[in-house]
Amino acid sequence: MLARRTFLTGTAAAGALALVGCSGRDTQPTPTTSAPSPTRTSASPEEIAPSVAGTVVEGLNVPWSIVFLASGDALVSQRDDAEVIRVSPDGATTGLGPVPGVEVRTGAEGGLLGLAVDPDEDDVVYAYVTTAADNRVVRMRLEGDTLVSPTVILEGIPLGSSNHQGGRLLFDGEGSLFVSTGDSGSADLAQDRGSLAGKILRVDRDGEPVDGNPFDDRVWSYGHRNVQGLAFDADGRLWASEFGAQETDELNLVERGGNHGWPIVEGESDDPELVAPQATWSTDECSPAGLAITRDTAFVAALRGQRLWSVPIGPDGAGEPSALLDGEYGRIRDVVVAPDDSLWVSTSNTDGRGDVRGGDDRILRITL
Template sequence: MKIRRGEMLAVMTAAMLVLAACTPSPGSAPVGTDPEPSPEVIAEELDVPWSIAFHEGIALVSERDSGRVAELGDDGAVREVAVIDDVTAAGEGGLLGLAVLDGDVYTYFTAADGNRIERRAILGAAGALALGPPTTVIDGIPAAGNHNGGRIAFGPDGMLYVAVGDAGDRDSAQDLDALSGKILRLTPDGAVPDDNPFEGSPVYSYGHRNPQGIAWDDEGTMYASEFGQDTWDELNVIEAGGNYGWPVVEGVADDGDHIDPVQQWAPSDASPSGIAVVDGRIVIANLRGERLRVVPLDDLATASEWFRGGYGRLRDAVVAPDGSLWVLTNNTDGRGDPADGDDRILRLGVG
């Protein structure tokens, strides 16, 4: 069979496009072979969802722009629990991270006077939850139209860890007297733990641009995802007192003065937000990259990619009480292309 020159060029072009799509960006991790699971949609039509946390098996979801905390029923119904009145939603600011401890929900949000964390008692039972009055855990965290960080989580030591962006003030990330560009460590009441690396300071690590994911493995090792600027997004292993370089360096510096990331990716392939550790893997939700990146704990130099472009922008990944992985899409945040039913919660039975 004779193939015409135009047809040959079309075939070659298609092959080159496929090869480009499958080739990692220079400096990024080799692509692994972890098989992609089949997701189940368990909730739909959320409004810019940002974080998921669980209270006695009940999923609570934050919505950035509406300031709403919602609960998810077993049937997928979404019910409003409360609206945080002081939320000022603008740009990337609004109601961001949620965390739950001992019957209280902690909320990280942007207010008129900056970012703050409040604690409220969770009242009632499934299907009729409510929140009590707020107690301020920490305030005075710098806020801006972007780089607010916003992820909060309780570590295996029972302390509250807070991912804080540089709020557009690059140099503040290296200033140990500033809260911006840091990961903070607090007691559940907001006090500074006696064993923090800098005496009297909530700062746990510094030199961060815009960290938005924190998680721990079974050995207690802490991991964090971070948005870079133009060159590299990062996955870091977090050490107490560690300097992660921003704005002096972005990505791997190999200079002995800063802690290098264990992986880095071009922002167009990543923009990593929430992360989770499940079944021997770090799972990273990516916004611009529109994929889950899956890093095996026993080989931090490699990664597999799931759902590349299949569900659009992905904001959070969290392990549910039953061991499944829940993922938030984020296509209604003004930067995505919402499909019918967006935004969604996907459930993955990984193993």
């Protein structure tokens, strides 16, 4: 067993999250407050100068999720191949085999999605997968260059016909696993706290609810349309990037027990019962996927927007976004903080919605 690792992408304790109440309904427990409610002010992040240092690896199939092992190697999920590969910092790749039970449908957003590595056991890997019946989370063990003993720990997450599957996994430092789910194309399920769709869930390593969850079940927050990015900041606050419908994409500071609004509202709202987003974009500018936070800056991968957004964040919320890599590499799927404090950024041009370029898909290394 390895000592708990701490990465800048966030392994802070869930108890340090901003626990801010957001609903006055009698049926909803009122979360206690451990941090002030965020407001819209300018943040002053550490001065950074992002620069593409080169390509780590190319020729990948829809690299959806990147997570790092203690060795410095990364595990990468290939969505449509349903295969996990190991990528070393010098770009060498090793196939670890397909994840069993994954159903891939041409032109759809499902398949092999998010990955997470247990913060205490480097050889235990979790994956969010689409099957013929549902979306689910499986736990596997990494033995040498093979993933073995797949065990379903969470099933019954509603399956969208082609999209809105969610799919991001993120551990906190106490071993709780956060799972983002989409509304499965049935918007009303996002407001139904009895459904796993349109939620951010918090479960233990066996998929069971964690003590301290706001509703004594698996739900951490609700009213989400399609969260595909999760990250903790340096203060232990959970942030999420979220697809809008027709007009507005969002960067959200997630509140314990919070109603984040979908489908009651898309984007900004002055309703005190709902959690307002910290930053917004038009759906043409963003379509956000992966999310990473380092140096008081949130980096948001943009698919339709074909860029990487940089958003300063601070104790009072988020500042003005600025665009990086604008159109240079096509659709951007994931962004993570590597052990050397660089960013690894994956493209998503082989997903059926992008223009494939020579070498696609690839993972870029960006220094800050």
